[in-house]
Amino acid sequence: MIYIYLFITFFQIGLFGFGGGYGMLSLIQTEVVHRWHWLSTSEFTDIVAISQMTPGPIGINSATYCGYTAIHNAGMSNTMAILGSATATFALVLPSLILMIIISKMFMKYMNTPAVQSIFTGLRPAVAGLLGAATLLLMTPENFSTPSESPWQFWISCALFAATFIGTMFLKINPIKMIGYCAAAGLLLLY
Structure with a gap:
């Protein structure tokens, strides 16, 4: 059940998180620390620090680490935590992917107008x-x-x-x- 909540939470963050990864951080913190209590504030701070040090966008990196830590803190195995990591990352990226596919199809249809x-x-x-x-x-x-x-x-x-x-x-x-x-x-x- 936690995977469904993880997916819905990060899908909403991906859908409404304007302003790039740094703009998403407050949304992620509100959801994973304060609303769902999947992480403590210190764990989230550590995740943000790690996300800044690793290559890639900070919003996606944070989602990846938050998904892993949320499942791990729920007492599940590392394999299940990796699935949580993939779920959060995919859910965060999915709204942008859908929008880009729609925009690309519209562009291909109307590009010669x-x-x-x-x-x-x-x-x-x-x-x-x-x-x-x-x-x-x-x-x-x-x-x-x-x-x-x-x-x-x-x-x-x-x-x-x-x-x-x-x-x-x-x-x-x-x-x-x-x-x-x-x-x-x-x-x-x-x-």
Whole structure:
């Protein structure tokens, strides 16, 4: 019976948890600590710390660990706790999966209509502007230095920026490889 409550609880959190994983944490805490008493406050705090340290989204990681701990605290075996972990994780992801399938089907059906084409035509410059704004926000003295403070660091940073742009845009070098190349160059030239 606890699996059904676990599924319903995390499905609701996945459905109404806007604002990403950090926005879900208060919902998860309210449900698993205060409402169902599956975890203590200290256990939940430990789970949040572990979720931040492990790779992946914090909301999904928290659901995974909460599902495991809830079943384990109910006195069931580790195998059953793993099933609880899978149940909570699946339930949290399911609303987003359903919404994305519906949106994808609608998009595939209407993607060639003039209204949808107009929407995407209008979105392209907005996305380019947002990427440009993010780039400008990162071009700070802390990241690039200034010519008056440290000319060497400034010009090396500008050269790495230009090389990355040219490498990914025109030479079609894999962006992950470019990150590695620039990290190595930064280590050699700026250390």
